Every structure is written in C-alpha cells, then in structure tokens.
Amino acid sequence: MIEAVGLTKRYGNTLAVDNLSFSVPTGRVTGFLGPNGAGKSTTMRMILGLDTPTGGSALIDGKRYRDLHQPLRTVGALLDAKWVHPNRSARAHLAWMARSNNLSAGRVDEVLDLVGLTGVANKRAGGFSLGMSQRLGIAAALLGDPQVLLFDEPVNGLDPEGILWIRKFMHRLADEGRTVFVSSHLLSEMALTAQELVVIGRGKLISQSSTEDFVAMATENTVKVRGPQLTALRSELGRAGVTIRDEGDSLIVSGMDCADIGELAARTQTVLHELSPQRGSLEEAFIQLTGDSVEYHTDLVDGATPATLVPAGK
Amino acid sequence: MTLLAVERMKLLTTRSPWWCALLALVLTIGFSALMAGTSDAADPMNISATQFGYGFGLVVIMVMAALAVTTEYRFSTIRATFLAVPRRPSPLVAKATVVALLAGVVGEAAAFGSWGIAKLIKPTSDLAINSSYDWRAIAGVGLVYAVAAVIAVAVGLMLRHSAGAIAVLMIWTQLAEPLVQLIPKVGDKIHKWLPFNVANKFITGNPDPSARDVLHGPPPSDAVLAPWPAIAAFAAFAVVLFAVAVTVANRRDA
Numbered sequence: 154m155i156e157a158v159g160l161t162k163r164y165g166n167t168l169a170v171d172n173l174s175f176s177v178p179t180g181r182v183t184g185f186l187g188p189n190g191a192g193k194s195t196t197m198r199m200i201l202g203l204d205t206p207t208g209g210s211a212l213i214d215g216k217r218y219r220d221l222h223q224p225l226r227t228v229g230a231l232l233d234a235k236w237v238h239p240n241r242s243a244r245a246h247l248a249w250m251a252r253s254n255n256l257s258a259g260r261v262d263e264v265l266d267l268v269g270l271t272g273v274a275n276k277r278a279g280g281f282s283l284g285m286s287q288r289l290g291i292a293a294a295l296l297g298d299p300q301v302l303l304f305d306e307p308v309n310g311l312d313p314e315g316i317l318w319i320r321k322f323m324h325r326l327a328d329e330g331r332t333v334f335v336s337s338h339l340l341s342e343m344a345l346t347a348q349e350l351v352v353i354g355r356g357k358l359i360s361q362s363s364t365e366d367f368v369a370m371a372t373e374n375t376v377k378v379r380g381p382q383l384t385a386l387r388s389e390l391g392r393a394g395v396t397i398r399d400e401g402d403s404l405i406v407s408g409m410d411c412a413d414i415g416e417l418a419a420r421t422q423t424v425l426h427e428l429s430p431q432r433g434s435l436e437e438a439f440i441q442l443t444g445d446s447v448e449y450h451t452d453l454v455d456g457a458t459p460a461t462l463v464p465a466g467k
Numbered sequence: 468m469t470l471l472a473v474e475r476m477k478l479l480t481t482r483s484p485w486w487c488a489l490l491a492l493v494l495t496i497g498f499s500a501l502m503a504g505t506s507d508a509a510d511p512m513n514i515s516a517t518q519f520g521y522g523f524g525l526v527v528i529m530v531m532a533a534l535a536v537t538t539e540y541r542f543s544t545i546r547a548t549f550l551a552v553p554r555r556p557s558p559l560v561a562k563a564t565v566v567a568l569l570a571g572v573v574g575e576a577a578a579f580g581s582w583g584i585a586k587l588i589k590p591t592s593d594l595a596i597n598s599s600y601d602w603r604a605i606a607g608v609g610l611v612y613a614v615a616a617v618i619a620v621a622v623g624l625m626l627r628h629s630a631g632a633i634a635v636l637m638i639w640t641q642l643a644e645p646l647v648q649l650i651p652k653v654g655d656k657i658h659k660w661l662p663f664n665v666a667n668k669f670i671t672g673n674p675d676p677s678a679r680d681v682l683h684g685p686p687p688s689d690a691v692l693a694p695w696p697a698i699a700a701f702a703a704f705a706v707v708l709f710a711v712a713v714t715v716a717n718r719r720d721a
Contacts, residue, residue, distance in 0.1 A: 202549070203721040219554060221553065235543065236543040236544060237542065237547075240482055249473050249476040252472055253552055254551055255469060293547070
C-alpha cells in the first residue's frame with residue numbers, strides 16, 4: 154500500500170503539489186489522473202525518494218522509500234523509458250540494476266523474456282523505438298518481482314499496438330495481486346485500466362473513488378426527445394420534476410430514463426421521432442471536474458470538442 | 468563490494484572510458500617516444516623526460532572521470548541508480564572509487580609505458596629507476612591521476628553537465644592555476660598552495676641531483692611541501708571537495 158500524507162512540493166513561488174493525501178490500496182490498479190502539469194510526476198518522484206517533499210510524507214508499506222532495503226524487491230517503477238544509457242545494451246542495463254539489489258543474473262533473462270526483448274537484448278538501447286524502450290523500462294520495474302508498481306504515463310506516445318500491450322500487461326500484473334499505481338492524463342485510458350482513481354488538479358486532490366463511482370458521479374446521463382408536438386409531454390415531464398433543456402426542436406431530459414419517458418409519451422399521445430439516451434463523455438466529465446485546475450488555460454476550451462482538448466505529451 | 472561491482476559494470480559498458488583511457492595512453496607514451504627519438508648524446512634521455520606527456524594524460528583522465536558522472540545525469544541513469552540504491556552516498560562513493568581505480572591503472576600503464584618505450588627507442592640511455600625521485604616520477608603518476616579523478620567526479624557531481632564540468636576543470640588546471648602567479652605580490656604565495664601545483668610537487672619535487680635538465684620533463688613545482696606531504700594534501704583536498712559534492716547531491720532533487 155502506498156500512502157501520501159499532506160504531501161507538498163514547492164518550487165520557488167509555485168506549489169507543484171499542495172497538501173496531497175491519498176492512499177493506493179493493495180492488489181488493485183489505481184489510476185492517478187490529472188491534466189498536464191497537475192503534479193503527477195512530481196508526486197511519483199516524491200514517493201520514490203527522488204525528490205524531497207517540502208512537507209508531508211509518502212510511505213510504501215509504512216516505510217519511506219529511502220529506508221527500504223533493496224527497494225527493487227519491494228517497488229518497481231517506470232517513470233521515464235529513456236532513463237537508459239543509449240550505448241549500453243538492454244541486458245547490460247538490467248544486469249547492473251539486478252546486481253545492485255543482489256538479484257540473480259538469470260532474473261535478467263526472465264524479465265527480458267517476459268516483455269519480449271530477448272531477441273534484441275544485446276543491442277544498444279539507444280536504437281530502441283519508444284515501444285521497445287517502454288518494454289525495457291517495464292522489464293526493469295519487474296526485475297525484483299515487486300508487489301508494488303508505479304508507472305508514469307506508460308502509454309504516452311505509444312502506437313495502438315503498444316497501448317494495447319501495456320493495458321493487457323497492467324491487467325496481468327493486477328491479476329497477480331500486485332499493487333499498481335499508474336498515472337495518465339487520459340481518463341478514457343484509465344477507465345479501461347484502473348479500478349480505483351485518484352484525481353488531482355493543480356497539485357490538489359480532487360477525488361479518490363472507484364472508477365465506476367467517479368464516472369457515474371462525473372458524467373450526466375440524459376435522454377434526447379424529438380417530435381413535432383412536445384408541449385403536452387413537456388408539461389407532464391415538468392410535473393414529474395425532471396430537468397428539461399431545449400436543444401433545437403428536441404428536449405434534453407435528465408432524471409428519467411427512456412422507458413419512463415416513452416410511457417409518458419404514450420399516455421399523452423405524443424408522436425416521437427426520436428427517443429435516445431445520451432451518455433456524457435469521460436473527457437467532458439474530466440474537464441468539468443478539473444476545469445478550474447488546468448494550469449495553462451486557453452479560451453478554446455468552451456468552444457472546441459472536449460476530446461481534442463486534452464493536449465498530447467507530458 | 469556489490470556497489471563497486473555495479474559501478475564497474477556501469478563504467479565499462481559504455482564507450483567513453485575506453486576511448487579516454489586509450490587517448491591518455493597514446494598521448495603520454497607518444498610524447499615519450501617523441502622525446503626519446505629526438506634525444507642525442509649531447510642531450511640524453513632521462514627519467515623526467517619520459518614523463519613529458521603526464522600533464523596531457525592528466526587532463527584526459529579528468530575528462531573521463533567527469534563524464535562518468537555527468538553522462539549519468541545526461542541520460543538520467545543516476546535516477547535509476549538512486550531508485551536501486553536510495554541512500555545516495557554509498558553508490559556515489561563506490562563510483563568515485565571505481566573511477567579513481569581505473570584512473571590509477573591507466574596512470575601506471577601510461578607512466579611505465581612511457582618509460583618502456585623510451586628504453587626501447589634509446590636502450591643506451593640511463594633510464595634505470597634508482598632514486599625515490601625516479602620512483603615518484605614514474606609510479607607516482609597513477610596516484611596523481613587517481614586523486615585527480617576524484618576531484619573531477621566531485622566537479623561533475625556538483626555541475627551535472629558535461630560541458631560545464633569539463634570547462635571548469637580545463638580552466639582550473641590549464642589557466643587559473645598558472646595565471647594566479649601573475650597577480651602582483653600575493654600571486655606566487657597563493658600559487659604555492661594551489662592543488663594541482665601541489666600535486667606536481669609529488670612528481671617533480673626534490674629532483675635527482677644528477678645532471679637532469681628539468682625542461683625535459685613536467686615543469687617543476689614551486690610548492691613548499693615535501694613530495695609526500697604534497698600528495699597527502701592533494702588527496703585531502705579531493706576528499707573534502709568530494710564530500711561537499713556528495714552532500715549537495717544528497718540534498719538535491721535527483
């Protein structure tokens with residue numbers, strides 16, 4: 154279990170992480186979600202003892218990372234796939250890491266096999282594609298067969314095949330009962346991968362809940378009703394106490410499902426041309442929740458399609 | 468011991484240490500060959516002259532040592548290192564030790580290689596290693612290289628950038644120390660205590676009283692310390708500088 158208590162990181166006048174408290178439960182995949190610049194990477198670096206918190210603490214199974222003996226056996230981390238010397242071979246990179254935590258040389262071959270890099274193990278890592286580097290990073294994280302794993306934006310910049318591979322790999326790790334903490338700025342990705350969600354914006358905690366609850370809470374489910382003559386139905390709906398919004402010649406109803414609206418329409422003898430459930434997108438929900446906490450706002454936000462608003466890259 | 472093995476693996480699985488070691492050997496042994504080739508009966512080869520290239524090798528070795536740290540920062544493998552061994556002083560001390568050992572080995576190879584090639588080219592000249600001066604002039608090179616490597620590691624650790632660290636080391640050893648002498652009145656007094664000048668005293672100090680032309684070898688040092696206290700002072704300086712660098716690296720975000 155990973156526990157952050159009042160974690161704070163200040164760079165000059167900027168509060169990158171602001172009194173952040175959350176816990177990552179054992180044996181589940183927990184997504185760490187937030188817009189770019191929300192402080193996800195900084196938080197992960199503090200958990201791993203690379204950055205010193207200005208305040209608060211982060212504990213892994215009750216211990217600070219710096220106090221772990223042979224930490225690779227407890228925690229595996231992939232923060233950046235490019236943390237490899239380009240002229241060193243994949244095998245040599247894993248070999249020194251294994252040696253540093255007294256792991257057997259055989260384990261290096263095992264993890265290379267696990268991520269499918271055996272064929273290029275003796276090639277220089279600098280020549281690897283991003284997908285291959287990412288696999289090497291995961292191999293490094295798995296070296297010590299740790300129960301806790303941290304991944305920072307593991308699918309960033311990967312092609313669809315690579316994304317699918319990572320997603321399947323996360324599920325496999327979770328099925329093996331490991332604790333996985335994975336950050337992303339893409340909610341749609343997290344909805345497919347994570348069971349729990351820790352959502353932050355501008356270094357502050359926005360919510361911690363199960364992914365299902367988060368999506369239900371954040372997305373609004375509505376029904377679109379279209380027809381030539383909706384006045385009678387409208388007043389009936391009004392009496393039922395639901396929220397109605399006009400959109401062109403149709404009504405957007407929230408608070409009642411399709412079946413009930415259909416029956417109401419039959420009772421008022423209303424002709425309907427359309428009766429369809431509308432599901433709010435996860436991106437919309439995400440932006441709604443973190444909207445105020447995006448660090449670099451543009452005026453585009455209100456007009457553009459939400460899905461295109463989430464900027465690529467870190 | 469584990470960490471020494473780890474740092475050895477890291478150092479020797481990259482190319483730059485090999486190239487630097489090779490370059491240091493070529494420079495030192497090459498200059499010795501040049502000196503031997505141009506010597507004659509009127510101006511015979513001597514122990515001091517075999518070590519003419521010592522200063523050039525020193526510079527290359529310091530570049531190697533600085534790069535051993537700064538490339539770790541450049542490619543962020545230092546972070547991977549701190550993830551594997553989060554108590555930072557231990558891997559850093561291990562790194563300095565391994566780099567210093569390599570520098571020492573290269574230094575001995577360069578010095579004895581230089582002496583050997585001179586003996587090959589001019590078998591008749593008097594190159595017997597007899598006096599304590601002779602031994603220091605040759606075998607001492609490895610010791611000075613090893614200590615200088617620790618200084619370079621410390622500078623690399625503090626600056627974290629290859630270009631910056633190498634520039635500081637170059638300016639320090641090649642410009643700042645010699646130019647201090649130009650300061651009126653106090654310049655010479657300061658110069659006597661500057662680290663690399665003190666280190667030179669170990670190599671060139673208390674010369675053999677036999678007819679040796681000092682211009683053939685590394686320029687003699689004006690440091691006031693005797694040779695062995697000089698190397699001790701140089702080493703103490705390196706240790707202090709390295710301790711400061713480790714403290715800084717330990718506090719700083721990786």
